Amino acid sequence: MDLRADHRQSQTLSPRLQHAVRLLQMSSLDFAAMLRDTLGRNPFLEAEDGDAPESEDAPLTPGEATASAPELSSLSGLMDDADVAVTEAGADVSAAPADVDVTAINEEGSDRDLWAADGGGQRRAEDGELSALDMMAVETSLTTHLHGQLNVLPLSERDLALARTIVESLDDDGYLRTPLQELVGVVVGLEPAPDLQEMQIALKLVQSLDPAGVAARDVGECLLLQLPGIDCSETRSLAQAIITDHLPALAARDIAALARQLGESPARIEAVCDRIRRLDPRPGWRFGSSHVAYVVPDVIVKKVRDRWTVQLNPAIVPKLRLNQVYAQLFQRHRTPANAELGAHLQEARWTLRNVEQRFSTILDVAEAIVRRQHNFLDYGAMAMKPLGLKEIADEVGIHESTVSRVTNNKYMATPVGVLELKYFFSRAMISANGSACSGTAIRGLIKDIIEAESPDLPLSDAEITRQLAQQGLVVARRTVTKYRQMLKIEAVDRRRRVA
Secondary structure: OOOOOOOOOOOOOOHHHHHHHHHHOOOHHHHHHHHHHHHHHOOOEEEHHHOOOOOOOOOOOOOOOOOOOOOHHHHHHOOOOOOOOOOOOOOOOOOOOOOOOHHHOOHHHHHHHHHHHOOOOOOEOOOOOEOOHHHOOOOOOHHHHHHHHHHOOOOOHHHHHHHHHHHHOEOOOOEEOOOHHHHHHHOOOOOOOOOHHHHHHHHHHHHOOOOOOOOEOOHHHHHHHHHHHOOOHHHHHHHHHHHHHOHHHHHHOOHHHHHHHHOOOHHHHHHHHHHHHOOOOOHHHHOOOOOOOOOOOOEEEEEOOOOEEEEEOHHHOOOEEEOHHHHHHHHHOOOHHHHHHHHHHHHHHHHHHHHHHHHHHHHHHHHHHHHHOHHHHHHOHHHOOOEOHHHHHHHHOOOHHHHHHHHOOOEEEEOOEEEEHHHHOEOEEEOOOOOEEEHHHHHHHHHHHHHOOEOOEOOOHHHHHHHHHHOOOOOOHHHHHHHHHHOOOOOHHHHOOOO
């Protein structure tokens, strides 16, 4: 046994490089959230022009469409050493916002402000008129809407309590997922205790409220509650039979089976099924706030003078800078006891450098993609070329893994829509004449073939495969099925319509 030391070279990631990699692979929302957190705890970082976020939900950058993004080159000036002297000799670094003396507020104004803050009074503009906030429509939740209807009905206190219990047990879809037997034990304070029959009566009462279909326990019951809205009695009775006894066939759009079982013509069954599909399976979605998380593109592509140009989206470029005053004071009075502040200063510099590197890399990769896929922007999906990560990595001068991180959860706004950067990458598929074709182009061709098919004679995946082979594209049937599912197009049986 012996003990010896060997010298070896190995590649390791420095903390700064690890931080840059984490920032690069983040989406725009995660990146903005991380910057908000860093801005809140790092005293050496500040928002430009005093645009600090007022709340956790506020974005770092103004949401105005006219806001201009700072040039990336200007970010490098924000990262200079903090030893630079303050140019303004009259800068007062001690001018920090002082706490407001609440005793200086007169009692009348204080009471009025507190009353307005509590929502007890109307907010008025400077001219004494109602403000814009008072004119905004208030979103009404489903439970509030139902409670308002219950309050105007001539109900006893016991019936009202049971009905309110049903309303409070509904989910966001408007369904009652909790069994009535469990709700019997939830109701307290009633003598004698309610039984299951009383809960069923309360359920029928709630189901009679607006919107139709609310408080249903499954999809079938929800649709049945909305059938009285159908004017034609024959259509209503046939729809009731389909929903009650043949709901799986309705979901599978098996018109032929429904026509045989009900003894009606396929055209008649098709018309009734179309009427059923116009019913609302989720009545609770009509109420309450529907917060839709829209995708914010990282880059914007425009055609200027017959040439496609790429620019960063101003809405995602953060306006951050190094607080030179704090950095100057720290450099002048730096002591070993202030090691934590030194770590914050280093983190601030790293953050600014990494922000510049992130957006510079995203812009370079997006420009390289547009240069190779400009035909797609001009002519559509059929002109998409096969593209790999290595091609972009060699052109930009970075590693393939970096390109993968850049294109992950990053989006590009184009005239044909907002697309993820990964959408432009696909492997090459060789056609019969030896030319390369991308999977995106084949998907576009499959979509065109299905859109041109006859509604009463839809094409199966095997028939689509044969049509592609006639055009020189040898594609397996399972590949056509996969591409059709990626396009969210249903199978041939569900696409078949009755003439």
